[in-house]
Amino acid sequence: MSTNNIAIHAESLTKRFGDFTAVDAISFEVKKGEIFGFLGANGAGKTTAMRMLCGLSIPTSGTASVAGFDVYKQTEQIKRNIGYMSQKFSLYEDLTVRENIRFYAGIYGKTDAFIKEKTAFLLQELHLEAEANKLVRSLPLGWKQKLAFSVAIFHEPEIVFLDEPTGGVDPVTRREFWNMIYKAAESGITIFVTTHYMDEAEYCTRVSIMVDGRIDALDTPMQLKKTFGVSSMDEVFLKLARQAKRSGD
């Protein structure tokens, strides 16, 4: 368990693949309960950085702790204490809503009593009672993503990593999704989120922007706009990302 109010701490965290430095000595802290926006152009190193923080990739150098656990030595504890969802990987399409919940909660070692009680509550919250025994495949994308998020935090992790969770989602559902993020943050879960929608950057407590493997800016959205003398996060992003020397993913 982490003993202070810091959820993620990274110091000169670096990952090299051969002579390519994907993540170049990034240092930052994420506070508990924060909604931390992790932005960057394609190929800036976001995915590599996230993989290290999730305990899926061992850093080349530097240090980092996630939920109080070390990214070199305690990767299994990290995995147990975080949640993860992305646009691409979320739920099993040919399991029902209820089976998906049961499966993921089971993986995290939750008891039958816990699962039963919380499933009932969750289905009610999402208005999915009537769909509980339907295959996930038959749900509209927006519902799937909301369900996927609920499943990712079902085991009550300290931190949840969201990799472009709202890509392609309609504007109404996108807002409902962010409403869920706010609620989760209020309940004390730290949110680490990437997005290509710049209006969503505004919903974050603080935002970091990666360029060529480095974090070139990190602040509240309001302060970032002030620093760069522009009126929207879109412009902040364009100003920084245009300086990038390496391209694509």
Place this chain on the structure above:
Amino acid sequence: MASVVANNLTKQYGKKKDLVQALKGVSFEVEKGELFGIIGPDGAGKTSLFRILTTLLLPDGGAASVDGLDVVKDFKAIRQRVGYMPGRFSLYQDLTIEENLEFFATIFNTTIQENYDLIKDIYSQIEPFKDRRAGKLSGGMKQKLALSCALIHKPSVLFLDEPTTGVDAVSRKEFWEMLRSLKEQGITILVSTPYMDEASLCDRVALIQNGTILSVNTPDGVIASYKHPLVAVKDDNMLQLLNLLQQYEGGLDAYPFGEYHHVVLKDGYTTASVTTYLQEQQLDHVNVHSIRADIEDCFIALMKTESHEHK
């Protein structure tokens, strides 16, 4: 003359329990030389529509034509005339850039040299790497190669299915600049996207949701047909503010919109009435100002009207 015509197209997948109605009677026309956007979220029916128009999928009902040719009867002739860039990268990963382009030129009985002018601006950016395999390219380079391959036979209509999905803001801007210059060369372009902000870059757009077209208009026309007064509101505690605005009796809808919340007002309510209401709630220094709707506001309003009508 209309370059693309869709008339009451329908398409469904699956059986009974798992039945999905992908297109529920879609109609629109695209003029020759237009840059036409199909704007809608995932699952709206964009890809089904594109696959029908490029003759890769048969519609269940309705009719469609491209360059005056029927998508069912004249499929062979249409395939000669259209360029199609699918949403998923579909070139040969183990052929080089140049081999891929040559391959597509050859199957359309042409050569790279013959139509080089058309692709020059795009292809010249990746030509220095022409001996690199397609599988080894970055996302942006793959996109340029795919576009070059879709153009090499000089199509009269170009179909681009979500070319900017998952692409960062900088590359998206560059891609749209490429499309503008292709349009200058007289090619009709149909492009689909889930990004609402890209609508303003099209000549006209069709907004699509759940297999139904919500509106076909110019971007300005969509905005001009927005019926209600709209205000933007900002305060230190945005979450509390949203709760208050959602309970406001003069409001039809309130939702987050970047650094502001947008409030759709009933007729007769104004910026001043919102300010008064918030003052009554002990919020004295809230920034409230009247704004013009953007495409996303329009889309939200149309979505809500649509779901209302179907209840």
